[in-house]
Amino acid sequence: MWLVSLQKDISLDDRIVWDYWVENARTAPENEAIIHWVAGEEPYRWRWRALMMSASFYASYLQAQGIKKGDVCAIIIRHNRDFYPLYMGISALGALPSVLAYPNPRLHPDKFRFGLEGMARRSGLDWVLTEAELEPIVRPLLLRQGSTIGGIFTPMEWGEKMEGVKEQFEHPEVTPNEPCLLQHSSGTTGLQKGVVLSHSAVLEHVKRYGDSVGLGEWDKIVNWLPLYHDMGLIAAFYVPLTAGIPVVQIDPFEWVVAPILLLEALSQEKGTMSWLPNFAYNLLADRVHEEDLETIRLDSVRMIINCSEPVRAESHDKFFRRFSSYGIKREALAACYAMAETTFAATQTAAGTPASEISLDREMLSEGIVRLAKKNDEARICVSSGPPISGCDLRIVDDSGKDIPEGRVGEIAIRSVSLFTEYRNSPDKTAEVLKDGWYFSGDYGFLHRGECYVIGRKKDIIIVAGKNIYPEDIEDAVSQIKGVLPGRVVAFGIEDISTGTEQICVVAETREENEEEKKRLRMVIIEAGMQIDITISRVYLVPPRWLIKSSSGKPSRRENKERALALEI
Template sequence: MDILEKLTSNAALYPEKSAFRYIGKEGDITEQCTYAQLFQEVRAAGGQLQKQYPPDSRIVILLPAEAAFIRFFLGALQAGIIAVPCPISFSEPGINRILKIIQNCGAAGIITNRKTYKMLFQRQNEASLALQHLEIDWFFTEGFDPKTPPAQLQSTFTDQNKPAYLQYTSGSTSHPKGVMISHANLAANLNAINNCFGRTAADTSVTWLPHYHDMGLVDGLLSPIFTGGTGIVISPLLFITKPFLLLQTISRYQAGFCGGPGFGLDHCLARIAPELLETVDLSTLRVLYVGAEPVRISTLEKFAETMRVTGFRKESLVAAYGLAEATLAVSLHLHGTPLTYKKIAETNPKEVVACGPPVEFTEVQIVDPQQKTTLQEGQTGEIWVKNAGVALGYWQNEEATNATFRAFSSAGEGPFLRTGDLGFMDAGKLFITGRTKELIIIRGVNYYPHDIEEVVGDAHEAIQPNATAAFSVETEEGEALMLVSELKRVAQEENLDAVKTKVAHSIGLAFGLVAHQIVLIPPGKLPKTSSGKIQRLKAKEMFAGN
């Protein structure tokens, strides 16, 4: 069954059960809806959209973390309209990104609320003026009529070549690519995730992830609906300002599932007073998945040890690997089993954590990215993926689609999704080591940026954790290492030369490298994606000329 059929079924089975609850800054419930209510509201939203937009129109959804988002996202799918979740930003670069997404997908309309609409144009700049004068239909959620006759459901699930929504990649490129996710892709990946997790209708999940990002959308919002469970939503901004609220919410509602990038765990460790941990119970948390970039073992170990006082079990940690081009998940550690670490003999010998076996019905091959030959177990190469969750391709970008989604090995096997990520298989488990496009190559030796960034983050107490970008720059002597690091707010008065000296010393000891340049910047100035990933290529564009 697709997501709409699952909603219909669950509304009949559990009409009075809470489908979603939204948490406010004091831990109060600001919005909630039952399955019966959600079912009726989605059908009504679909009816309104179907009256206003023809089938297959692309509609940008520009809404904060509120119930209206899921109502209109599923309503668009109900109406046979292609939903385009989009991050809200009121900065000039953020509005420019919105404009590029609108242009790329040829959007017919924008779904938002009047408060967001007003804030988009508060700062008069070139981007906001361009958006204001754009010839596009604005659909305001305040005009939602729950009594609207329901949309006539379009036959989308059986058409493998029809996108249900576009997931725009949150990388650092100036030309965003819309990943086309079909109903079949979504159903296959949701089945794979929840069969691995063992999540059922009896379970409660908590999410703080951006709802327009693949992890926040697919697992954060759609998994609870798919399983018939209850989803509890905390906005990303609220989590950043009050991380303890996440633990309180898990404890209060006895949630079994949560997850996000590793920096979320680090944020909890850095911002939550130890005495507060004794007031919460995390013993019900069966799965705490950690994904995005390669997972730091030190983060997992420190979090597990610190949270023992709450009843949290280390075996609940799930190292995860996935990407938008595969809908979401590719491989997941089996929760309830010990994490697996393995040493690799690279430039900087270290341990990496297994992101588990590939999810059900998934084939993973490790391939030499240049020769396209399949590598043996234990050898590092590019990760290629084949399963029913692999997306249809990039919206109206045949060249990029062919290069990424239609790869064949030298032996003619395929088509595979080329992930652009590096890793190896060992005993049926996938280990992630880096990205092909972000490798730093100095004097013919490969260095993974995240390895260097981890050392920099630990080099001096003034350096903000998980806020360093390492990349190579061209010099007269060839490729050289450049580092850009955020300073902690309390460290603004530090002797910056002393900080740089300590960073340079640490890099020299760890890698035998001499940093060409070390740039220290204020907090919040390092470019990151909506999911918290460091945008190394963007950082290079911004700082390499300094």
Template structure:
């Protein structure tokens, strides 16, 4: 299917299938309350477009502030039909700061806001609080549609290179950046997704993803329009209140595909009962896409086994990878095969090297493939410092060349060059999009290992925060899954590891903070050979997240440093005071041998405690001396350091590994 613009696409559908009810909204996630045909959608879009044209809005940026439902669709296409640039955004909640919305409006120099009649009064009140937003013109799309202004619509002069919408990134630091997506960027990505997912007119989607973000917009509106198949839409809040609604809708409507982040697949495992699962029939589900956040092997295993009695087939699980800078999708797993999961060597992984292990063991970890590139796309793994292509067993930055790659960032020429216009140093091949994500390619499969800027480097070793977060997830039943963040802070010129983690609501009243933090420290030390400097346990539902439900590690770090997080328990190591630092280990072999035999062990233990405290730079009173040394966060470097000091002071020699035996 060849279309030049999204207007051409909707006009084609309206001409050929005018009465087809493609879009249906499920009130409370269960009851059909509203549907849209292609003809009705275009009629509403033309009415809104005519109104925008009367305001000379061609080329202007228009904020779309709509509640969950179908109404945003007319607002979005109304902008396109007017030649205006749509900006889907989240409605600020009562008592929520409107600084992000102000930043978007300021950056985009937006003049207009499209919304609904019920929201108009609320937004007028909130906008009055802010001098920037107060200048914007609020437009009631319900009232505009009722006036039937579509007869005055004039088709705009646009083409495939015309900007369709700006997707503002939900990054946690700095000002939000507007990704400039043209009509052809979007159509190319839709065509690639159509091919990769083996979509047909018989496909059927269920989605709860918000339209204020590119993934929800593509999955819930643009893909069904492009593929000419029906979609059932529910509010994200209805899903979160009762996750079973998502799978019930898939079962009820015999849906063939649905996309959700990793946490959603965990949520329905944890918050459904065997009796509820018995009522489901998921045998129609052919494409269960997991994307928008790291895909975990244990989630795939858990979901597949939990819902196998409901007819779900593991082969349907299809991890994918994408980002707003390339519309949505970049890679997708093969729909004809189960997910590709590797066991890789942990030690080599910390050195950015990949060595695939044949068997699973304590020295390996699992990593899930995010599929393969599309037919018109090229993915490279590049050393982010030398800008040269990595070998197949090396981790590097993921670079992408594709017709889907956006035009750049709105009004950010320097950021655009830095992100979108990159060339390999040796061959000058390009331009490529620098994703900022780390990964590797193996047998044409893309494995995403983490974010370049989120990488934790402690004592020369690389650690991925999501790996540490997974360890914390598993460590204690009081901790809320997928609601933690790991990051490093600088303490006296040295990077230290910090964990912030939400607690399950049912554990809040009788939370044993000491037990939980000790369990976390032991788990992280055992799995990653890292000492956890600080642990904050947070109240349920308070960890900083983006509006698309991604953990904001940078905001967590800022909250830790500023003391602004909602903490219910904490444990932070105190640094050695000057007196402790000056305490020297004076024990030597002569002194030890001169001590009475029954006192030697006590003296040696005291000596060892002083050495470990000095090496870890932690007050000895905060260390649990009853636990094994393996649980104290001694990595290979500190182990060697401790071994060397002991051997020198005691005038003997032994293997460093003896310390752990």
């Protein structure tokens, strides 16, 4: 097991990720690597020997198709047991796998293609590996002038073609500082940034993050998160596979319809760890039937780690109340602060203790001052995301980038051995956030007794169910609707306590005064959101010149949010 060898050899020497996978297959060929879970079926159990053989077949076949070191391979494939060896095969060639979200059926094919084209241009996608069903939608991109895409493959159809292929392929020379993978931020405009991570960043992270959560051979991770998300890809793919820990992979599309699947997998497989965005705590607590829990036991679970959305104390409480009688322990409720730019986690609460909570004076906090709430103060309970993990330093800075004292809220800046290399092909964007080895996260937070509390964002990103949504994407889509005044739209998120995540609201100016017509326009706005795979929960139609402009001349999201919400009172 890798963890065993790690204890003997702390330095990561010159190995790359593939070398660790080979080592795992050599030392424990019959150990389970990935348990591929499909509702209503026997799980498919990949053992190390078979997984690596399959990965080698894919590598060999991909090499024969022309895929080589440094190529970026976009993978757009749903839950499939052959996804894993395919991904690993790409990595074996020194190419950069980049998992992209399979389009939701509501997303208009033109919007999907437009987004992919923009991404291809910015990130320099060389190959697209997808499913036969999606191939006709992607194919036109190949023919566009100046397209970077060299070919489109449907590897899940290769079964017979791969017969007779040898599992040998030519190993390229890859050093640890060279790129390992490419991750993309969310969005639909094609302006998504591609985060390049090196082998050493990933391996350092696996080692140090593994230490911070006390990862050991007794662990088994259970995951429903999509692998295009950094939390799914790093915490539930690279961490277990590189450390030689088994992982259960659940279909995200099935999980969201039947959240009980996570509890079934944890119970049946005796899972020990799982990472969840905050909304999932509410969904599990509220939407699972008591009778479905009859055979569920969660005593094996030692950590459920809350990440990728603001951590809400009431979600932890609700989850604990609901599942404590099934074996969930309070100390299992952990949290971390993570982002793709630091590979994954920058901070993590300690294993075996619940995430700390502090009650702060809400008014003082809104002025950037951290002061414990007194008896009659209106309080905001903040949940800790823990201290920095090893190899990671945190600073809290003001708008000019200068350190501010403890007890004040500021932007969180991070220095880490697992920092990203660059935003691919975007030196300007990289330079905006990466300065003197520090990554300026755009998140607001504070340090208290050495632990990090994240309380807001500098930018107006909306986070719905762990997915980052840029208000610009919504505003652009709504601005194009007939009846809406162009450029006179703002989108923002509001906290929804019942679901533990945010809801999207839109304020749009219109000259329309007829109530029936306004009703129709509201529906068209909601449908425009659907076409970019965004659910707009509330639409406020307002008369011309209602929106307040900021100093830049554009409508101010913050001020108009307050104004729109006041309409309801």
